[in-house]
Amino acid sequence: MTDLMPLTRALISVSDKTGLVDFAQALAARGVEILSTGGTALALRKAGLHVTDVADVTGFPEMMDGRVKTLHPKVHGGLLALRDNQEHLAAMQAHDIAPIDLLVVNLYPFEDTVAKGADYDTCIENIDIGGPAMIRAAAKNHAFVTTVVDVADYHTLLAELDAHDDCTGLAFRKRLAQIAYARTAAYDAAVSTWMAGAIGTETPRRRAFAGTLAQTMRYGENPHQKAAFYHDGSARPGVATATQHQGKELSYNNINDTDAAFELVAEFDPAQGPACAIIKHANPCGVATGATLAEAYSRAFDCDRTSAFGGIVALNQTLDAETAAEIVKIFTEVVIAPEATDAAKEVFAAKKNLRLLTTGALPDPKAARIAWRQVAGGFLVQDHDIANVTAADLKVVTKRVPTEDEIRDLLFAWTVAKHVKSNAIVYAKGGTTVGVGAGQMSRVDSALIAAKKAERMAEAMGLPESPAKGSAVASDAFFPFADGLLEAVAAGATCVIQPGGSMRDDEVIKAADEAGLAMVLTGQRHFRH
Template sequence: MTRPVHITRALISVSDKTGLIDFARALAARGVELLSTGGTAKALRVAGLTVRDVSEVTGFPEMMDGRVKTLHPVVHGGLLALRDNPEHVAAMKDHDIAPIDLLVVNLYPFEATVAKGAPYDECIENIDIGGPAMIRAASKNHAFVTTVVDVEDYNAVLAELDANDGATTYSFRQKMAQIAYARTAAYDAAVSTWMAKAIEEDTPRRRAFAGTLAQTLRYGENPHQKAAFYLDGSNRPGVATAKQWQGKELSYNNINDTDAAFELVAEFPTEQPACAIIKHANPCGVATGKTLAEAYARAFDCDRTSAFGGIIALNGTLDEATAKEIVGIFTEVVIAPDATEGAKAVFAAKKNLRLLTTGTLPDVKAPITTFRQVSGGFLVQDKDNGIITEHDLKVVTERAPTDQEVRDLLFAWTVAKHVKSNAIIYVKDGATVGVGAGQMSRVDSTRIAARKSQDMADVLGLAEAPVKGSVVASDAFFPFADGLITAAEAGATAVIQPGGSIRDQDVIDAANERGLAMVFTGMRHFRH
């Protein structure tokens, strides 16, 4: 079963005809008989190749608009027969079934059909049946049959044939079978996921996830962990679709942090230049400005220490002036929708800095399903697309926030969505001035954020910490008044929080006693 198998007969039926003619010619030149169906057979004949129709072999024409053409014992017998089993060999002889040594199939373009927004019936018609059936049959019988499902493997097949006098080795057929089963699994996952959405089934009994390898990573979060990066086929603008202009390969942590940075900066409209600086998936500075250079400078001044070696995301075209500001310190990655030639020239001198451009920003309102693995299963949920506007705010204190405070409160609330819980964010004039993230106590986050603001005052030589006169956002309610009191003592003048604690009145009373304005959103932004 593990011996090399010479390729004498191939069945080719492909939707994606990239590289088809050259591959088929190379097979024919090696004496391989070509069987084919429909459009593939036509393309081969037009190219001057000799090809035999599957319908001629089966004795049945293609029917039902091509739905039935390869679902026949002559085809599947040729793929499934064990060549070293006397009963199988006898059955092949009795029923005039010839062996098929090589199957080349890529499936109807279902994913592409869904991606273009095709109607339900068109999507259904692009669900391949015969293709997956043949792929599974040939892959099961990899002891004798070589299965090819990806155009990028054509050259590997030819190289294998050249290296083995027209045969394929067992290990090669095993590898190709694994690739083939992964393809049909991904295809079925795409179909089942689409259909669940189409029929509004939010929690289907079984859930399948699939991805295509984009990059084998040197290691994961730590050097002793193996890792890889897979694409989900959604083409959502971001690190997965970006063009890298310079710098070494992205690492596992680079990819994770860059995604966090770009998703945050996408929250701001393009007419409002914005910059987010991320470290370990948490913002260490976020700001808007009249220009991207100003936005970057203001974000940098939130926490210059943490910004070192960070990830920078911009919501507009990176220009030369902004690039010159950025190269002032070591930065791992810069991601933006686009970059000018002048900006690229500035970065060219920093060979280790990765520059990524995406062409556009992701739609922060688009429905996305996220999942996280836990021992023995997956947690699945909708992406946190919650957005609060001024009209959603409920003033709960005696003093209402000023117009400027409202703008800063909404800014702080937007950032809070992207900070690990417990999250506390101080903001002044459209820029973060203190970020407290990931603490077990909300009071500790409040204190840490204020302390960072004081540290920056010392670095910048300011008379007082920027947190004085700021507003503060809490991603979840204050369970006690102590967190709010700590923020007030730090200098905050207004608060935005979800509300909903059994001690809300205690917190409101504490705010009124100190002259703070406070608004409730009715929405929480936990990010664990």
Template sequence: MTDLRPIRRALLSVSDKTGLAEFGTALAEMGCELVSTGGTAKALREAGLTVADVADLTGFPEMMDGRVKTLHPVVHGGLLAVRGNAEHEAAMEAHGIGPIDLVVVNLYPFEATVAAGGDYNTCIENIDIGGPAMIRSAAKNHDGVCVVVDTEDYAAVLAELEANGGKTGLAFRQGLAQTAYARTAAYDTAVSSWMAGAVGVEHPRRVSVSGTLSSTMRYGENPHQNAAFYTDGRQRPGVATAQQHQGKALSYNNINDTDAAFELISELGDAGPACAIIKHANPCGVATGATLAEAYSRAFDCDRTSAFGGIIALNGELDGETARQIVEIFTEVVIAPSASAEAVEIFAAKKNLRLLTTGGLADPFEPAQVIKQVSGGFLRQDKDIGHIGLDDLKCVTKKQPSEAELNDMLFAWRVAKHVKSNAIIYVKDGATVGVGAGQMSRVDSTRIAAQKARDMAEVMGLEAPLTQGSVVASDAFFPFPDGLLTAAEAGATAVIQPGGSMRDDKVIEAADEAGIAMVLTGQRHFRH
């Protein structure tokens, strides 16, 4: 007994008409009868094809502005009838229902309508009803019916038909059915997510996430882990939408770290030429400069050792001078809004270096949801888009910070948002000079950052580490004075931190005794 099924009649109803004429022509040449609706039928006829209208099958015209056309027993009976089932075939015979062997449907462009800023009623009108119903019917009955929801599958369908004399195999139909159910699930996710926001439901009773496969990977974080990259359909500048100019495919860790780098550098879009160097999703050097080349050099000097094999993000066009500096050491990925022809040529000599251009910076304050898997469920929260300005700072010490210290504190605070907790960042003259990340104790982060600065001073032949005369940012409050005093011992002259500890008075007293300025933000930036 064979699992091959012939395709004698196809129903096509598509919003995206890419490749439609060619696909319809190929089906017709194989002897397949074409049935269609509205604009799809018009496009097929313009290609010189003979097409029957769905209305001719159902005996009912399209009505209610096209809302009702395929929702009819003649259509769904032709899709759902089990081939070879005597009772089903008798019902088809009694009611004049002919089998439909292939359904080709891509849905109303709801996601695109939302992305284009459509108003409430416009979005509602772009919710497809008949399309998902046909897709689900055909996918359920995949033993006898083939369903296609993506234009990129047209070629595969034609190849399958050609290889099997106008028939499709069960395994092939099963694969298309799975894709079809994933598409309707993603579509419903887009609708429900949009509607939750449109009607003000902050925490929906049920939520779902969806994505489209972008690439498979050799492995995940480690070689024994399987991995793939999915995109969510947003056109926000970043790794998912970037153009890769050269180098091998991005790995799981590359994408994770490059995303962290680009999010940080987008935060510094208004800071003048800026560079961020990332290692294992943490900044190991962030700086501004008169040029991108200077910004890169200053970021590199924060921790030259960790920068090796890192990810570099720039907030402006990569130029030749900066490119020449970057290629002096091994770098995994460089991401920037654009790159000059000279820079691209310089990088071309480094075949393992990936260059990504995004066409712009991301909006660091665009609301989004962050999801983290835990055992038995997942956590969902708003993305951290918190930010502060000078007017938000409250000085709590006898010593007032200078204008230069205030500018450095605000810069350090922006960087701290992108460093894993517990995070301590020393900054001097618009450049990080020490970063302590991810420690269980805040005082340990303070010490590690200071030690890195001492190590770099020795490498660079400096008389003193650059933490002398620096400012310090802490992503959360100092629970005890010890962390602040460690920073003061490293040469820091000013501190920015959220405040809110039960021992704030003790920390403020310690700052006064150490002769340093301290401001509170009232906002923290835990990053776990």
């Protein structure tokens, strides 16, 4: 197989014209003949470049609103012909097909069109046909043809030509071919995913996911695991779209935990007041509301001061200097907020290892989206858990009815429990978590751990008794037996929120009545694995 291939004839047809003129001028200066179409040809001619229309090569004009222009043997023959195959060369000569050594194509902006909320017909019109066909043809014939699909590779190609006397090497063409196929795969994934939603197909026969490399990481969860971070192209505010103002590069675990923290704090409407969530290993170790952001942070920190060390802090309002001054009192890995004042940034500037991210907005906790995870031989796909309840949704099942204050704490605890790994138990009082039990195989153990956390909070703060006394307790799923509930009673909880639905609901309700607790059922659970 030939290694170095000269580049003498190029076909350029792009939707994104960033850097186009400079790139084409650099090719023309190397004596490369340029073929082009439509708007690309117009832009190049305006820049003074000589361009041959594809229509002049094929003998057919662009037709059907541009749907048909490059789907022709003189284009695909020029891309697909094997230069070392005598039959192919004879066919090219017989049908007047000239070789195309370079294809430069970026596709109709389908993803952007969908993101802007365009109607069905507009989205359909922005599905590129000729572009992917040419890309696949050129990439298949990478033994002879160079394929460029990203503006970022214009400079890369020019550097390759400089290094090899206006030729490209086989290894280089292979690498660009892989990039090309990944682009068409991602494009088709975007189209198929959009169409499934547009026509109401909830479980399409085939499902594809795609992303663009954002960061190659030093390692994954552990140093022996390779890892990378990919953007899926969505505009959802969060760690993928955030601006990093300072600090070293985010790690795999940083990104995972920061996402968990920001999605949790987004549950609390900033118009209703400040809120803070502190996350460690994807679980909240403290969540609180407050009159000020600084107060919300301090209350969240007090819930579990030990676990908060080296954690992730997420805020639902603009980070101010007062809150920043509290945060820097201990080591914190990442702080994420919608915005940050200049004064807050100055406070953080002295902590060079602290990463500060701003997102411009909070993610919508009610926006529908897809979650997926890999398993051996396949992957699981589901809707993200966007369910929640209001006071009107609660069903009181005990003799005692919860007070208004208890209702507020029950709903707060329930919101937090949604973001705690199952089995989850959350004690809360006054809009603050006071004990969190996460990820245990037994719900009883989660209740015990949460109660123990509350006792440690009392010790750390010098409180006369556990803050779990008089608290509300949330269980992410039903109590299968009364034992888990009785641990909450022992901890001092006065009211309980849980889904209900156990075969022993009557037994659990009876235990609550005997203890004088108020219990409400939600009718929904929040398993999080």
